[in-house]
Each structure stands twice: as structure tokens, then as C-alpha cells.
Amino acid sequence: MTNSVGKIVSINKDLYTVRENNNVFSLSVRGKLKNTKLTVGDNVEFNKETKTIENVLERKNTLERPLISNIDKLFIVCSNKVPAFSTYLLDKFLVLTEVNNIKPIIIITKMDLLNYKEKKELKNTLSYYEKLGYKVYKNTDVHKIKKEMKNNVVAVSGQTGAGKSTLLNIIDKNLHLETGEVSKALGRGKHTTRLVSLIYTNKSLIADTPGFSALDLKLTKEEIKRGFIEFNKNCKYKSCCHTKEEGCEVIKLVENKKILQSRYDSYIKLISEAKDESKW
Numbered sequence: 001m002t003n004s005v006g007k008i009v010s011i012n013k014d015l016y017t018v019r020e021n022n023n024v025f026s027l028s029v030r031g032k033l034k035n036t037k038l039t040v041g042d043n044v045e046f047n048k049e050t051k052t053i054e055n056v057l058e059r060k061n062t063l064e065r066p067l068i069s070n071i072d073k074l075f076i077v078c079s080n081k082v083p084a085f086s087t088y089l090l091d092k093f094l095v096l097t098e099v100n101n102i103k104p105i106i107i108i109t110k111m112d113l114l115n116y117k118e119k120k121e122l123k124n125t126l127s128y129y130e131k132l133g134y135k136v137y138k139n140t141d142v143h144k145i146k147k148e149m150k151n152n153v154v155a156v157s158g159q160t161g162a163g164k165s166t167l168l169n170i171i172d173k174n175l176h177l178e179t180g181e182v183s184k185a186l187g188r189g190k191h192t193t194r195l196v197s198l199i200y201t202n203k204s205l206i207a208d209t210p211g212f213s214a215l216d217l218k219l220t221k222e223e224i225k226r227g228f229i230e231f232n233k234n235c236k237y238k239s240c241c242h243t244k245e246e247g248c249e250v251i252k253l254v255e256n257k258k259i260l261q262s263r264y265d266s267y268i269k270l271i272s273e274a275k276d277e278s279k280w
């Protein structure tokens with residue numbers, strides 16, 4: 001019997017749930033694959049008779065947190081209040097998607113908690129990202145978000161309490177994912193979603209993921225630099241770090257407020273946290 005090909009949609013200890021078209025199979029892993037760390041999102045060859053995974057196909061990308069592979073789009077869910085909006089976190093996620101070749105979609109939640117002035121400020125910030133070519137939606141733009149999902153494998157990420165599970169429950173009323181009250185005393189959330197799994201809805205496979213309080217990128221300085229798309233477009237010096245070089249257009253554009261100061265601050269902070277020790 002020839003092997004079938006499917007996608008791992010969830011992993012529970014040694015049990016792998018694999019989806020092939022509209023069927024799901026509970027499989028185990030055998031032989032040489034035992035030493036390979038399989039992830040949700042992996043495309044695998046499996047044997048329906050022995051119910052075993054035989055081979056894993058090459059990945060196009062892997063995210064570490066949540067651990068998931070072969071993602072087409074990342075929904076970056078950004079809350080405005082509890083937890084507060086963080087351009088640093090947004091920029092961090094954007095770098096992650098640029099480097100991993102994933103299309104980012106920015107989704108803003110809790111707009112209802114903002115007053116007029118705060119809304120105006122937020123719109124200014126977001127229009128900068130839109131001008132860069134990033135798609136920005138509110139969590140109430142359900143139709144547009146559904147359109148983005150169709151025929152794609154999507155991971156939903158963002159801080160704990162940002163409203164990821166709530167968003168998915170709105171997109172598909174049958175999901176009933178657990179959502180949580182954000183701890184008021186601490187001003188930060190507790191994890192409500194724990195395991196990562198790909199859910200089939202709206203002709204898409206989508207992963208609700210546990211939020212986090214800190215995201216470790218583990219990227220090199222060069223990768224981080226590549227993630228700030230407008231810097232590379234504007235500065236004509238290929239090897240420029242955009243930190244202290246004379247004639248650097250990026251530094252000028254920050255001074256002239258053409259590049260968001262917060263975006264440049266994110267860049268400097270990320271560079272200082274880069275995993276490599278290379279001197280710049």
C-alpha cells in the first residue's frame with residue numbers, strides 16, 4: 001500500500017492527529033522518525049494500515065513559540081489596553097514574519113476601550129504600518145479577516161489576554177474556545193489557551209496559540225536588519241547598520257519624523273538583544 005500525505009494538526013504526547021483532505025487519523029511515530037521532533041503543521045507521509053507516520057516532508061518555515069511549521073500567514077493580535085499596545089512587540093513579530101517568509105496580518109483588539117484622543121493616536125501609528133504595505137484590521141472586521149484566512153494555514157499570536165481566542169470564537173461560533181478574564185490586579189493576563197493545534201474552519205487551518213509575556217526571537221543582527229523593510233529600501237549603503245554611520249538616510253528620516261521613532265527604538269533594542277556577538 002502506498003503512503004498517504006497529510007498534515008499534523010495536533011500532538012498529544014505520542015499521539016499525532018493527521019488531517020488528509022476532510023479525514024483525520026490518529027497515528028503514532030515509528031523507527032527513524034522517533035528522533036525527529038515533529039511539530040504541528042508538519043506535512044507527513046503516513047500508512048493508513050499500520051497507522052504510523054513514515055516520513056516528514058521538508059518544512060518551509062518553523063516558528064518556535066508557538067512551535068508550529070509551514071505557516072502561510074501570522075495574525076499578530078495587538079490589544080490596546082490590558083495588555084497595553086506595544087509597538088516594540090509588533091515590530092518584533094514583523095521581523096519574525098519577514099525572516100521566516102510568513103505574511104503578517106495585524107489585528108487590533110479592544111478599540112472599544114479607547115477614548116477619542118487615544119483612537120486618533122493609534123490611527124496615526126497604524127497608518128504608518130499600512131503605508132509600509134502591512135494589512136491592518138480591527139477584530140470587528142470579521143469578513144475581511146475571514147477572507148485573509150481562506151485556503152491558508154494561519155497562526156494567531158500575541159500577548160496573553162490580547163483577545164486571540166475571542167477573535168476565533170467570533171469567526172466561528174461553533175468553536176467555543178476558552179477565553180479568560182485578564183487579571184486586573186497584575187494588569188497582565190494568565191494563560192487561558194495551553195496547547196497548540198490547527199483547527200479547520202472557514203476553508204482554513206488556523207492555530208490558536210497560548211500567549212506569552214516575553215518573546216525570544218533568537219535572530220542575528222543581519223536578520224533583524226532585514227526585518228525592517230523600510231530601512232533597507234531607504235538607505236543606499238548595503239552594509240550600513242543605520243546606527244551611527246555618516247550619510248545614513250535612515251537616521252535622517254528618523255530625525256525628520258518620516259520613520260516612526262518607536263520603530264527605530266525597536267530596531268536598536270532588538271539589535272542589542274540579538275543572539276550573535278558580531279560587532280557593528
Ligand SMILES: Nc1nc2c(ncn2[C@@H]2O[C@H](COP(=O)(O)OP(=O)(O)OP(=O)(O)O)[C@@H](O)[C@H]2O)c(=O)[nH]1
Pocket residue numbers: 109110111112113139158159160161162163164165166167178179180181182189190191192193194209210211212
Ligand atoms: N473590551 C474588549 N475586550 C475584549 C476584546 N477582545 C477580547 N476581550 C477580552 O479580553 C480577555 C482575554 O481574551 P482571550 O481571547 O482569552 O485572550 P487570549 O489572547 O486568547 O489569551 P491567552 O489564551 O491567555 O493567550 C477576555 O476577557 C475577553 O473577553 C475586545 O475587542 N474588547
Ligand SMILES: [Mg+2]
Pocket residue numbers: 164165166178179192193208209210211
Ligand atoms: Mg487564548
Ligand SMILES: [Zn+2]
Pocket residue numbers: 235236237240241242243245248249250251
Ligand atoms: Zn543606513
